[in-house]
Amino acid sequence: MQKIQQILNRMGPVEALAELARPLKQLLAHLDVESRIRYVASLVGDQAEDKIASMVNL
Numbered sequence: 001m002q003k004i005q006q007i008l009n010r011m012g013p014v015e016a017l018a019e020l021a022r023p024l025k026q027l028l029a030h031l032d033v034e035s036r037i038r039y040v041a042s043l044v045g046d047q048a049e050d051k052i053a054s055m056v057n058l
Helices: 002-009 013-028 033-044 046-056
Strands: none
Touching: 002 013
16 A cells, blocks of 8 residues: 555646546446445545435435
């Protein structure tokens, strides 16, 4: 994990996220929809969870 963090620290945020996108997509493909949504919402924080909860209640 430390090596990955060191590599990401040498990149800008946009580049780092682009590099992480491919392996994340592969991992997320193995999760059910609810688990994927929970994971992505946890990346964004409480705001996303509030928005998702309000959409579910519609």
